[in-house]
Amino acid sequence: MMRMIGLIGGMSWASSAEYYRLLNEGVRARLGGTASARCLLWSFDFADIEALQHAGDWSRLTERMVDAARRLEAAGADLLLICTNTMHRMAHDVQSAIGIPLIHIADPTAERIVAAGLRKVGLLGTAFTMEQDFYKGRLAERYGLEVIVPDEGDRATVHRIIYDELVAGRIEPSSREAYRAVIARLVGAGAQAVILGCTEIMLLVGPEDSPVPIFDTTAIHAAAALDQALATVQDIDEARRTAE
DSSP, X not given: OOOOEEEEEOTXXXXXXXXXXHHHHHHHHHHOTTOOOOEEEEEOOHHHHHHHHHHTOHHHHHHHHHHHHHHHXXXXXXXXXXXXXXXXXXXXXXHHHOSSOBOOTHHHHHHHHHHTTOOEEEEESOHHHHHSHHXXXXXXXXXXXXXXXXXXXXXXXXXXXXXXXXXXXXXXXXXXXXXXXXXXXXXXXXXXEEEEOSTTGGGTOOGGGOSSOEEEHHHHHHHHHHHHHTHXXXXXXXHHHXXX
C-alpha cells in the first residue's frame, strides 16, 4: 500500500497547494488510472508564523513545528515533509521528536546537483535561509557544495518579494525581472546552478529565467516524497514480476 505522506504546510498555503498538486500528479503519472496521493496536511496560519520569524522567536516556532509533526504522526503519517525551506532550521528538533522519517528538503536537492557534476551553486530564499547556516552548512558539510548568496541589497530584494508578494499570491513582472538580474549576478560570481531555496520562488521564475540550471526545491522535495511513499508498491510489483 502507498505510504501516507504528512505535510506541514501553510507556510505559505500558495506553495503548499503546489505540493498537493505535484504529489497527486506524480502518483497519477507513476501508477496511472485514478490513483492519487495518500496525504495528510497540517496547515498553519502563516501570519502567525511570519510574525514569530521576524521577531526571531525560533523556540516558539520549533514548539509549533514539533507539535504539528507529532499530530501528523499520530494521525497515521508514515513520512513527513516540511513544506518550506526556511522552517528546516528546526528539522533536527522535529526529526528527534517523531518516529517517522523526515525528508529534509536540502538533501534530494543537493543529490541532484552533485549527480549533475556541479559544485558551486547560488542560493535564493528568505533572508533566514540565505544568511543563516542551517541550510548552507548542510549543503557544504554533507555534499561538498560551495554555496554563494546574493549581496546584501539583492538579499533584501529577494526576501521582500517573497513576503510582500509571493506569499500573498502576487506575481509581478517587475519582480521577475529583479530576480533575473539577481540570478545573472550570481552566475557572474561563478554559480554553475541556482537553487530556488524558497518554495514560493518557483511561482515567479523557472528555467527560462536563468542561463544556468535551476533546481526547484518544491518539485524535487515532492518527487523525493513520492519515491519513499511508493517504494513499497514498487517493491511488491518487482517481487511479483520476479516470481512470474
